[in-house]
Amino acid sequence: MLRLYGCELIQESGILLRLPQAVMATGQVLFHRFYCKKSFTRFNVKRVAASCVWLAAKLEESPRKIRDVLKLSSRATRHNFEGKDFFFFLLLLAVVLKSILQAYEEMKVDLIRTERHLLKEMGFICHVEHPHKFVLNYLLQLKAPLELIQEGWNLANDR
Numbered sequence: 001m002l003r004l005y006g007c008e009l010i011q012e013s014g015i016l017l018r019l020p021q022a023v024m025a026t027g028q029v030l031f032h033r034f035y036c037k038k039s040f041t042r043f044n045v046k047r048v049a050a051s052c053v054w055l056a057a058k059l060e061e062s063p064r065k066i067r068d069v070l071k072l073s074s075r076a077t078r079h080n081f082e083g084k085d086f087f088f089f090l091l092l093l094a095v096v097l098k099s100i101l102q103a104y105e106e107m108k109v110d111l112i113r114t115e116r117h118l119l120k121e122m123g124f125i126c127h128v129e130h131p132h133k134f135v136l137n138y139l140l141q142l143k144a145p146l147e148l149i150q151e152g153w154n155l156a157n158d159r
Contacts, residue, residue, distance in 0.1 A: 017057070030056055
């Protein structure tokens with residue numbers, strides 16, 4: 001269930017970041033490779049998924065800013081200031097902004113640390129060969145019917 005959840009997070013993040021499908025597929029492969037060796041209890045699935053998206057985007061030469069990846073992996077906190085006086089509002093705003101900036105820096109460091117764990121666990125060998133080009137190439141060479149080509153494409157995209 002956690003593997004499926006992680007792959008769905010990677011897919012949704014890739015769509016929201018407007019990444020090519022190859023990046024999302026690479027991120028999902030990296031995710032599975034990492035969790036073949038590491039425990040789900042030791043590493044947070046959301047953090048690893050975000051790191052996989054960020055690393056895969058760099059590997060597939062569609063890099064995104066760390067800020068954009070972090071925006072998707074966290075939720076903004078909303079505060080209600082109705083009925084408060086202006087000075088209290090400014091004071092509270094300063095405290096909230098400071099805590100948000102501190103939380104952002106912690107998330108940034110955590111994302112980079114998790115990326116290092118990914119790279120270290122894979123021995124810095126991150127090349128991913130996707131089956132998509134092989135499936136299409138072989139089926140087109142065999143002059144397969146369109147239905148068979150579609151079925152092969154669906155199997156290649158299955159997580």
